Amino acid sequence: MQQLTQKLGSGDMVIQELPYPQVGKGMVLVRNHYSIISAGTEGSTVTAARKSLIGKAKERPQQVKQVWDTLKKQGPVQTYRAVMKKLDAYSPLGYSCAGHVLEVGEGVTEFKVGDKVACAGAGYANHAEVVAVPINLCVKLPDTANLKQAAYNTLGAISMQGVRQADMRLGETAVVIGLGLLGQLACMILKASGVQVIGIDVADAPVKQALKNNSVAAAFTRNTAGIEAKINALTSGQGADAVIIAAATTSLDPINFAGAITRKKGKVIILGAVPTGFERDPHWYRKELELKMACSYGPGRYDLNYEEKGIDYPYAYVRWTEKRNMEAFQRLIETKTIDIDYLTTHEFPFEDAPKAFDLVVNRTEPFSGIALKYNVDTAISKKPISVGVVQPNGKVAISFIGAGSYAQGNLLPNIPDSHAVTRIGVLTNTGTTSKRVAEKFNFGFCAAKEQDVLDDKTNTLFIATRHDSHAEYVLKGLQAGKNIFVEKPICLNEQELDNIIAVQQNVQKPVMIGFNRRFSPLVTQLKQKLGSGAMSMIYRVNAGSIPKDNWIQDMEIGGGRIIGEACHFIDLLTFINGSLPKTVSAMALPDPNGLNDTVTITIQFENGSTGVVAYFANGSKELPKEYLEVYASGHTAILSDFKELKIYGKGKPSKKKLLNQNKGQKEMVAAFVNGLLTNGQSPIPMADIFAVTRATFKVLESIQNGSQPYAV
Template sequence: MKQVVQNYRSGELALLDVPEPACKPGGVLVSTRYSLISTGTELMKVSEASKSLLGKAKARPDQVAKVMQSVATNGLAATYRKVTSKLDSYTPLGYSLCGVVTAVGDGITDVSVGSLVACAGNEHALHAELNWVPKNLYAPVPSALSPRHAAFGTVGSIAMQGVRRGEPQLGDVALVIGLGLIGQLVVQLLVASGVTVVGVDPDPARCALAESAGAALCAAPGSDTVEMAVATLTGGHGVDQVYLAAGGSTNQPVELAAQLARDRGTVVDIGKCSLNLPWNAYYEKELDVRFSRSYGPGRYDPSYELEGRDYPIGYVRWTERRNLECFLDLAARAKIDMSPLVTHVALFEDAVETYRSLNDGELKAVAVLFEYPRAETPELSVPADSVEIGGPPAEPMGLSHDEGAAPGLTERTGTEPDKTEPNGTAQNSAEQNGTPRNGAERNGHRAVAVRKSTVRVGFIGAGNYASSMLLPHLAENERVDLHRVVTTAALSGANAKRKFGFRHASTELDDLLGDDTVDAVFVVTRHSSHASLTNRALRAGKAVFVEKPLALSEAELDSVRATIEETGNDRLQVGFNRRFAPLLNETRRQFGRRVGPASVRYLVNAGGLDGGSWYTHDAEGSRFAGEGGHFIDTVSWLLADDPVTVYATATPGHTDLQVVLTYPDGSTAAVTYTTTGSAQFQKETIDFTADGKVLRFDDFTRAAVYARRKWVSSRLPKARDKGQAAELREFVDAVAEGRPMPVPFGSLAATTSATLAVETSLATGGPVHLRELTP
């Protein structure tokens, strides 16, 4: 299918071929009929992308701050890879459309194939021929409303939410500053609410348009006409509300708002303009400054937008979806008229040229619509002017998390437990040779590991971590053939295909798991899907590399054990990369042999999370469950054994954790995981003490061993190498050469059990004995 995209690094706009999105549960697949260009928000993004890197930095100082924090935490090289990967990616445009439902996901009962819907969201209502839209971000279109006007639904909801924030009453007088698309809709909504409106905009045509929609008077900023009209209409008191629907860097709108608002009036910011509030003016009138957040309550809440959890109407009267439904109803009853706002309708195939004309100023427009090619579909439930929309009903597809994929040809070898030398140092299992302990069966034949010159790889997920920390290393490995990538968002797959050379990209998991030519599958998705996808890939006969955590519960871990036992396929590696870090390996070598028990202290200065981080979602487990395995695995590798007990305690709210682990030889380890430390301090610090020696390791940049002879690493490391490159190389070599996996499954399971035991210990207040969990 075709989709409008932009490369934020170069500014390039393109109409790109991307995989069709899957129809997942909880939403619908929509064939777009019309999509609306937001001439404010979208053109600002287009203009921003055309700037130099310095210009982009000046435009987004918030992102610059995040980059600097990432440098402090992860190092310059890792941050550079992450930033350049994100910049040099195609990003979508669009967030308001009308289209026809072509497929319905599980759990959807309010619409059917053929229903006409208005859709919202900058991740779901894109300028694309097909979009998957979750339940709370679409609304059925009333039969009296044309698809062309229903495409205004999202922008209309933004205007409506802004008006609601102002709480206008019958007889009020309001000032609307900025008469672009949002401002025009605000004017119409206020007039429909019985409010007298005065408008301000430097464009005479927009002023005339607002007056034709019912505004009492509109004029350019600084005009005496506006001030006189406000004085006349309000008896000299000033307007009750000011709606800021303007953009740009000038501070004139907020100054004008203070000048013309009444005592204790309300100022609502809907657009994105400078808000350097003149303190005296706002203080003396005690003005109430409010922000209007997009389409309404529910915006940016994943439980509402993605999981379909509605807010009870008794507590939240107007949500995103209810605002969308209300606007569509008003438009259907002719209370709002979009006809005069439609300046231009362009064919979707001319999208790139249309954006260029708008950005260059050749095309002057309030609202521009893209019209999409129509394909005949049977029995469409749409108005008479909306026939011949969309395509034939699509079968449900997507990254389902159930198990039981059809098995494929399996190439497996078993692994024996790490052998421990007398000094307590474990040999790397990747260096062991041997014959398979077991194998998967297909068609009655037991498959065994074979040697390969090339490993054909498939990826499930291609987000920031995969694109910055895994795929660059794999793309450079001559043994790797990046064959298939499967993503939930069509554009993510297209980006991965373009940047890393995948042969195929799709949103259909069965395309990957059913491909018998794929040797290894990488699972780099949200935590809650890891165990299920791992099981499916193992049952399909693939070697599997899954990012941590392997599981979020003992039940999930047991399911992986059962899959391995049932299929004989134990070709599994979890992304515990720190044990492969070159500096850490060299430091352990410098420490040398160990005879007696060791004492380990591991401080993790993890830092806080943004409120919107998916790490905070309940479905993804606790933060420590997702990340803690890294640190437990590192300690267990240093001690060459698996823990036997776990005891955890925490500060209120579980913001900081203390995790104490004991080991069979009497060694102990304390992992301190804190989110309340200083961002200026390094993230990870390890102290390892035994036999009169101390190993000190500082955040993958510096290390020392204090013994009879002191050893200190270089003070000028090239970068923080946390082991991803070496781990991936060993995994690929193991698959290619039929050798055991780099880390035995028993060790992966023990680390996972220990990580999960932290939550159990916090809940019970006592230690957890792991041998009882993993006999």
Template sequence: MKQVVQNYKSGELALLDVPVPGCKPDGVLVRSAYSLISTGTELMKVSEAGMSMVGKARSRPDQVAKVMQSVATNGVPATYRKVMGKLDSYTPLGYSLCGVVEQVGAGIDDVKPGDLVACAGNEHALHAELNWVPKNLYAPVPAGLAPRHAAFGTVGSIAMQGVRRGEPQLGDVALVIGLGLIGQLVVQLLTASGVRVVGVDPDPARCELAERSGAAACGDPASAAVEAAVAELTEGHGVDQVYLAAGGGSNQPVELAAHLSRDRGRVVDIGKCSLDLPWNAYYEKELDVRFSRSYGPGRYDPAYELEGRDYPIGYVRWTERRNLACFLDLAARGRVDVEPLISHIAAFDDAVETYQGLKDGELKAVAVLFRYTEQTGETESEAPAVAVPEVKRGSGQVSATPRATKSPVRLAFVGAGNYATSMLLPHLAGREGVELSTVVTTTALSAANAKRKFGFADATTDLDAVLGDKSIDAVFVVTRHSSHADLTRRALLAGKSVFVEKPLALSDDELTGVLAAVEESGNDRLQVGFNRRFSPLLQEAKKRFGARSGPANLRYLVNAGRLQHGSWYLQQGAEGSRFVGEGGHFIDTASWLLGADPVSVYAVATSGNEDLQVVLRYPDGSTATISYVTNGAPGFPKETLDLVGDGKVLRLDDFVRASVHGPKRWVSSRLPKARDKGQNAELAAFVRAVRTGGPMPVPLESLVATTAATLAVQAGLACGAPVALTGAR
């Protein structure tokens, strides 16, 4: 079998062929599916191995002390031979993985061959194809939890033990210093515990990632914004706990901890940073300094780890194994989301190159996984697949009855936020043949404001009453992303025509639920707010481009920009990723221009999955590349598009100007115009379909295909391979 090893003397990294470990009693033999690189602990070890002997000695004074003691006891020659022999040997790397049980040793009855388990330990959960793992260092993976997510079990346990040492309580405010892998997990665990979190890290991308995971505010350690956020959240008292998840030799973390802690606050050291405590600062506040020892009670105890002697739960509630199982449970229930932390997935055969890229800084990452092809079933010739759900309309009564000529179409709005009030309602208020019947919001005042401003006949917080009102023809769902699928499903079952803002769904299960409502009710009267295909400028450009006889290539640059602090788009755990929320616009536009639905998706991303490159392949060989970036110049146009094929080029510049170059050249008016992204035309088409009973503006099959492709982007980022859209038209 293959295993990643390092020679600490020379610094050499290698992928060696080594014997398969035996399956001893009280443990299991596990074939790896994914193993996680700890970009903190492991890279520190890799970097130390590349130092000179003097550098190694300076970095490990504890080992130097042991050497000096050996010299005093055994003499210089014997000590030299012993030290050089130990240095000039291969040592393993890795301590967190997920795999499949291949063989069960005597005394094991909680798992069987074929079961999926998460494993821990720097001697047992190594970057290797097979590992023997004692029973207190593995835990079964809950149903539904992806193997790549379960591979985070060990580092999740480290973060969890650190949080337990801080003893947080509901309503506390905590400071997390260092937003690497452990720090990000600490933020999520604290947030899930009802604690408000302020994060500190010099890397803006990591700060933004932590805010998307629920942190109230994040910033550079030298930034006044961090101190201001702490003052605001604690009314000037200081944080209840500080979690030190930083590394390095700077003493800044412990000084900052003292400065921002409240009187008698707790400081928990999880990482490995300098701890030259400023005596006066810690004494005056009587700060409680605590250490968190790795995964939890049992760590470094041979009787627990190797002999399998558990600690009674009445005396030790949270052991290593119980922490591991608890973290897996939280991940399986969606209370912790590790997917945004995955920066890169590398084939295990590329392990040496991956470590070198991390060491050299070419690969910037929060978390990197090794994928073991044999267990994941992912090969170059057999791509992973995501099913595009089939649309079944059932045999029920379809709500498509034409309205009387003089009878207005009565609309209800669920939600009256910024997009509804700025981009939709202005086009509907006062429109002939439209009556704004009822606006539904969760707060009475926002409903009253919408009623006053746009002329709704009624305002309420009672959604059930609106869905039960037979006089209402159509319902607009313009709420936060997490509620779209459920509200759409309920409105369809109530027999209403539905206009839902993108996205239609945040998961495959939500999409399936919407289609189940279509099948149950026979009501397929659904439109998703993919408005760009309705833009008059883009419609004219497509007409001028004309028909195609061969495949085309489309490039779509989306200069999305940074989100403002506090934006609910940052609540990725609850509201989905930013691309899931917005990416459907661009996939729908590409598919409309190319005249088909995509058959595969390939996605790559920068660290933190902020900037994406999404490549879509279409049945006729056409391709579309969507570059979704957040770090561009604010003054550059948000959306630029080029379609190239059959000797022609269509160019769109941010819905202000367009041109077609080919046998005949066409350029839109150069007079400045407001950007028309198609909302008005889309709403007109929807209202017309509701009034006449005619087809919806976009076929439901196309809406489903676009949604499935958008969701497949996340699957593509996770597996690092093209994702086939099975069942695509």
């Protein structure tokens, strides 16, 4: 299928052939009939992409700071890879579309194949022939629906949420500042609610458009002489009950102007992207004005449970969610309560989408809404998309399922270049990522379905998806007879672990997990010096805070930080002392969100060694992340953030300092591939993988049961 993409680095925009989207649980697959270009949001994205690197840096100072922080902590190689991943990626465009349902995912009951639907969401409702959308970002339409108008779905919901935040009553007066698409839609929705609407814009064309189409009672350009007096006269000398700012600017004029024209104790709603540093006097303070933000489509936005898992808010307690806003907008269209037909000033066939964006960026002629129309009669194939010439299979034939930031920065670049290693295919949730990864890392094709990477061409499967799918893909890979490399964790619960153990022991295929730290050169040196045997170990991890709404913190998707990350540190202690965990206990610092990510873990090993993992999410960002001390037989080793190792014994301490941090990713991938080439085995014993994984589950049990020790 074809999709419009752009590279952030070069600004190159192209329609290209990409793999069919994956239809996950709770999702629907939609064939687009129309999608709408948002001149504001998408226009700024495209404009920024076409700027020089310096221009991009000026627009994104926060990201520049992140790059600098990465450089200081991880060195130039990892920083370069992270930056180039962003710049070279194929970025999807679009977030508002309409079409008909092609397929429904597991658990979907409210949609069926053939239904007309309108879709929303950046990364979902793209400018593409086919899109995969979660059910709470998709609304069902009547058979009579006009799909071009319905494609304004996202923009309509955003405007409606702004109107809801204004909370206006019949007969009140609203001023809408900014008469682009969002502003025009807000005007129509307000008018349909019985509100007198006054429109303001800096340009003459949108003012005339609003007046001509009767969406406002009055409208003025911002530079109209005596504009405040005119608005005052239209509001019986009181000022507007509410002002909705739907503009996009860095100027403070909209917020200060809103203060001047709003009545005492009135409201100002920020719908667009404007600064809010208003002047306190003479208006905002003396009038006791109320400032409110409108968060995109409405309640549910940015909530993983709502948008990704499809968990709805109770109707009685959250009357208007983002999906209900979309449904209400579509009803206004269907009943002809509002007529948005005039908003579409241009329509382009999808294959001319780059020309449409040239119009947006260069503004060669006046425009408002720009619709892209798709040819729905063309056949769409689910076949893999060939990228390069597939070489004859070597002894190790690799495919990837999942290829996000970590895989692109730490796994894919470190696959050895060898005639014995063949790169077969790549499968990810998004075709844009699959295509770019396949091109950049010389794979033969990007896949459209699981079977493409589970057939006989592949004998080694790398799994780098979100944590909740690891166990599923490990089992599918083993049952298909593949060698497995899976990013940590291998699974999220003991039942999944038991299933993996049973299948692995039956098929006798190696399973490798991404415990890279044991392969770090400084760890290798430490191990050689201290050997195995009873030792005492203290591992302090300044992990830093991750918001509770991040997918990693979600126990169903990410497993939480103990299962998702602390497994690394338990594994390293296991490797260093040379025996398996025997018992574990843990206690967590109480926190209001119950995240259990500031925790102290105590481990006793089979050979008598003891280890403490002090995992802290509440420390300073300025402190290096990882610090390890190991005491054994009169020696003490201190490893500082995988950049410096000191070993104390008799005489002068030995020291080794690296120019850049090395956590062993390159060495880990090489060890795995070389193990397959030489003896067909994983460099990490199965017993270590399974015991360390089970230990993380026991850590959670211990926390839940008052720090009680649990046998592993």
